[in-house]
Amino acid sequence: MKTILLVFTELLLLWAGITGSVVPAPSQSNCVKCHFDNEEENGPAHQIGRDIHQQSGLGCPDCHGGNSALDDMDAVRASSGYRGVPDRLEIPVFCSRCHSDARYMHEHNPSLSVDQLEKYQTSVHGMRLAQKKDRKVATCVSCHTAHSIGSAKLPYSSTYPPNLPITCGHCHADKAYMAEYGIPTDQLEKYTRSVHGIALLERGDLGAPACNDCHGNHGAAPPGIASLDAVCGLCHAIESRLFDGSPHRPAFVAQGLPMCETCHGNHEIAKPSDSLIGLAEGQLCATCHAADDQSKASADILKVSAGLRSLSIATDSAAHMLRMAGAKGMMITDEEFMLKEVGQIRVQARSTVHAFAADSLTPKVEEGITKAEDVRKRAVKLIEEYDFRRFGLGIASIFITLLALGLYLKIRRLV
Amino acid sequence: MQGPDPRKKQSLPQRLYRWADTRFSIGDLVDYMSHKTVPIHGHSIFYYLGGLTLFLFLIQVGTGILLLMYYRPGADSAYESVRFIVSEVSFGWLIRSLHSWSANLMIFVAFLHMFTVFFTQAYRKPREMTWFTGMALLGLGMAFGFSGYLLPWNELSFFATRVGTGMVHALPFVGDYLMQVLRGGDEVTGATIGRFFGLHVAILPAVFTLVIAVHLLFVQRQGMSEPIDWEGKPQGEKKTIKFFPNFLYRDLLLWLLALNVLALLAVFFPDGIGVVHWPLGQKADPFTPPPPVIRPEWYFMFAFQALKFLPAHLLFIEGELFGIIFFGLGGLIWLMIPFLDKNSNLNRRSPVFMWFGVLVVAFIVVMTILGYLLE
Numbered sequence: 001m002k003t004i005l006l007v008f009t010e011l012l013l014l015w016a017g018i019t020g021s022v023v024p025a026p027s028q029s030n031c032v033k034c035h036f037d038n039e040e041e042n043g044p045a046h047q048i049g050r051d052i053h054q055q056s057g058l059g060c061p062d063c064h065g066g067n068s069a070l071d072d073m074d075a076v077r078a079s080s081g082y083r084g085v086p087d088r089l090e091i092p093v094f095c096s097r098c099h100s101d102a103r104y105m106h107e108h109n110p111s112l113s114v115d116q117l118e119k120y121q122t123s124v125h126g127m128r129l130a131q132k133k134d135r136k137v138a139t140c141v142s143c144h145t146a147h148s149i150g151s152a153k154l155p156y157s158s159t160y161p162p163n164l165p166i167t168c169g170h171c172h173a174d175k176a177y178m179a180e181y182g183i184p185t186d187q188l189e190k191y192t193r194s195v196h197g198i199a200l201l202e203r204g205d206l207g208a209p210a211c212n213d214c215h216g217n218h219g220a221a222p223p224g225i226a227s228l229d230a231v232c233g234l235c236h237a238i239e240s241r242l243f244d245g246s247p248h249r250p251a252f253v254a255q256g257l258p259m260c261e262t263c264h265g266n267h268e269i270a271k272p273s274d275s276l277i278g279l280a281e282g283q284l285c286a287t288c289h290a291a292d293d294q295s296k297a298s299a300d301i302l303k304v305s306a307g308l309r310s311l312s313i314a315t316d317s318a319a320h321m322l323r324m325a326g327a328k329g330m331m332i333t334d335e336e337f338m339l340k341e342v343g344q345i346r347v348q349a350r351s352t353v354h355a356f357a358a359d360s361l362t363p364k365v366e367e368g369i370t371k372a373e374d375v376r377k378r379a380v381k382l383i384e385e386y387d388f389r390r391f392g393l394g395i396a397s398i399f400i401t402l403l404a405l406g407l408y409l410k411i412r413r414l415v
Numbered sequence: 416m417q418g419p420d421p422r423k424k425q426s427l428p429q430r431l432y433r434w435a436d437t438r439f440s441i442g443d444l445v446d447y448m449s450h451k452t453v454p455i456h457g458h459s460i461f462y463y464l465g466g467l468t469l470f471l472f473l474i475q476v477g478t479g480i481l482l483l484m485y486y487r488p489g490a491d492s493a494y495e496s497v498r499f500i501v502s503e504v505s506f507g508w509l510i511r512s513l514h515s516w517s518a519n520l521m522i523f524v525a526f527l528h529m530f531t532v533f534f535t536q537a538y539r540k541p542r543e544m545t546w547f548t549g550m551a552l553l554g555l556g557m558a559f560g561f562s563g564y565l566l567p568w569n570e571l572s573f574f575a576t577r578v579g580t581g582m583v584h585a586l587p588f589v590g591d592y593l594m595q596v597l598r599g600g601d602e603v604t605g606a607t608i609g610r611f612f613g614l615h616v617a618i619l620p621a622v623f624t625l626v627i628a629v630h631l632l633f634v635q636r637q638g639m640s641e642p643i644d645w646e647g648k649p650q651g652e653k654k655t656i657k658f659f660p661n662f663l664y665r666d667l668l669l670w671l672l673a674l675n676v677l678a679l680l681a682v683f684f685p686d687g688i689g690v691v692h693w694p695l696g697q698k699a700d701p702f703t704p705p706p707p708v709i710r711p712e713w714y715f716m717f718a719f720q721a722l723k724f725l726p727a728h729l730l731f732i733e734g735e736l737f738g739i740i741f742f743g744l745g746g747l748i749w750l751m752i753p754f755l756d757k758n759s760n761l762n763r764r765s766p767v768f769m770w771f772g773v774l775v776v777a778f779i780v781v782m783t784i785l786g787y788l789l790e
Contacts (some may be wrong), residue, residue, distance in 0.1 A: 393682040404671040
């Protein structure tokens with residue numbers, strides 16, 4: 001019996017070893033077979049299993065040319081159409097053989113555009129590559145990798161939004177690498193701290209912008225002063241529209257100031273708060289406006305600041321009372337929902353600030369304060385209801401206790 | 416010469432009694448009850464547990480009827496109606512809280528009642544049928560709890576019911592069919608609420624009322640069980656009190672105290688406390704992921720935890736099925752105790768069964784505690 005068990009166990013272990021130890025090669029072509037055995041672990045043949053081209057049925061010859069059925073490298077080099085490894089300066093054109101071919105792409109991936117090369121040539125990267133033969137600038141493989149290219153929808157892809165800041169930062173955060181270009185290298189560090197970076201990298205909010213959402217993908221370039229509000233306005237449409245109609249727009253244009261960036265910064269955009277608005281030292285508006293200039297603009301700033309502060313106080317007060325009611329075990333679901341509505345109004349009021357007109361803010365602030373006050377009153381009523389319950393309990397308890405006492409005395413008399 | 420009119424000397428209750436007596440001969444019943452006695456000894460306090468369970472059941476009947484006036488079964492209305500009850504209906508919160516607290520306390524007191532009967536061997540001849548009906552009542556009480564748990568149709572109750580009803584799936588041959596019968600389909604849906612509602616407010620109350628009537632009839636006919644060591648004691652040395660009014664008044668006193676405690680709990684902890692809680696929370700949504708902690712009512716926790724401890728396969732069968740068979744056989748042995756414990760029928764102590772009882776209590780307590788500690 002023992003022998004049978006031992007043999008069975010050994011067979012099991014052998015089976016586990018067979019199935020668990022061998023990593024199958026991603027493809028059985030001669031190219032992969034040879035390269036897999038002769039290259040380092042991060043070589044092309046090791047990576048190709050995750051590549052979208054390989055997964056779509058394309059093989060090595062589709063990019064590199066040659067006959068993959070041959071098992072001798074020299075014979076492959078001599079075979080028809082062999083292109084080998086492209087020079088770095090040739091990579092964009094190398095990839096565009098297929099990616100700029102509308103007919104070919106339509107057969108393989110109809111949803112993909114075919115203007116990548118065209119856009120790339122307008123980008124800073126593309127222009128430096130073409131004009132200055134700068135071999136350090138980013139080409140297709142710098143962002144997409146050469147042999148593990150994945151769709152931007154896949155979490156392992158270098159262009160998956162949460163991975164993208166690292167992909168760009170690979171060059172742009174490298175001080176030594178960027179030294180000759182004379183541009184800052186703290187973008188990644190700043191972005192990581194920004195409201196966008198926290199949303200994308202910490203909370204995994206794929207709706208938050210990565211580098212490409214502002215700078216573009218293949219046509220990557222710093223947004224110019226004129227186009228900056230258009231870039232921000234892609235997501236912050238209401239704020240952008242309000243700003244366009246505000247007195248600030250012509251003033252900024254006249255002084256050559258970038259629209260959104262002047263107040264919010266660029267890579268390190270912080271979560272805005274009501275305290276930014278005001279004329280006291282350190283507050284944002286005080287950068288340009290003086291507290292004692294008696295102008296309408298300064299009066300408006302103070303009015304907006306006061307309005308937002310009042311709404312904030314009313315909301316906090318309502319939330320505090322509601323928390324108290326909830327802590328007493330009262331049901332506050334409806335009131336919590338109402339408070340969320342107040343929060344929504346507060347967001348709208350903050351957006352309205354971008355019109356830079358106190359009169360357009362006032363109705364929103366008043367609406368929010370009225371609703372917050374309503375929530376507060378309901379919370380107070382709930383707390384009063386709780387006190388009433390305790391009072392009712394006291395009365396009922398006294399009544400029951402007296403009845404019990406009477407019964408107890410009756411029992412004593414019976415004994 | 417006419418004598419004084421006897422009606423003029425009688426108080427209103429006396430006149431009412433005379434009125435009823437002349438029509439229904441209730442004097443016979445009072446006479447019977449006044450001759451009935453209750454033994455007095457060191458464990459007499461246990462005699463009150465049955466009455467206390469009955470009182471808590473009556474509270475549930477009363478509050479349940481009031482809840483029924485506003486509750487609307489159905490996936491689109493159950494949660495909303497319970498929310499309406501606790502937030503809009505006058506004293507609705509109190510009624511729901513009293514209903515839930517009395518349900519939990521009733522199961523707790525019923526368990527106590529069962530174990531005190533077990534350890535005093537009060538199940539012995541001639542009270543086998545009283546033991547059986549009592550066990551049936553406990554089972555029905557737990558079924559009340561299980562069916563009522565789903566009715567608010569909130570997140571926790573939905574997922575706990577899905578796990579609970581899913582367990583019967585492990586039964587061979589009939590498991591799949593039984594699960595479909597319970598759920599009214601493959602999944603827990605609005606159809607399940609309909610079934611559980613019908614069970615909770617019609618079928619179970621009808622059966623429970625019938626069984627409790629039989630149980631009380633047995634208790635009244637056979638009286639309270641005397642301690643086993645009273646066997647052979649001279650009648651004169653047996654201390655007793657009259658059932659009516661002495662015992663009944665004490666029972667009433669305890670009911671009043673229980674009512675006070677219930678009111679206190681309902682006001683200060685309307686949603687329960689600790690592991691015994693029933694917050695309404697979010698409405699059930701079958702498409703959302705289950706909450707991190709899915710737990711049944713506390714009185715199912717020992718079985719739930721024991722089943723969780725079981726491996727996927729044990730011996731030749733699935734772990735879950737093994738658990739169901741284990742609890743099924745255990746329950747059967749527990750039920751048949753009056754017949755298995757031969758010593759008790761001879762009015763002798765049974766150390767083996769006493770230790771068995773201790774083991775069962777320890778198992779339930781340890782598994783329940785582990786259930787909450789390990790979740």
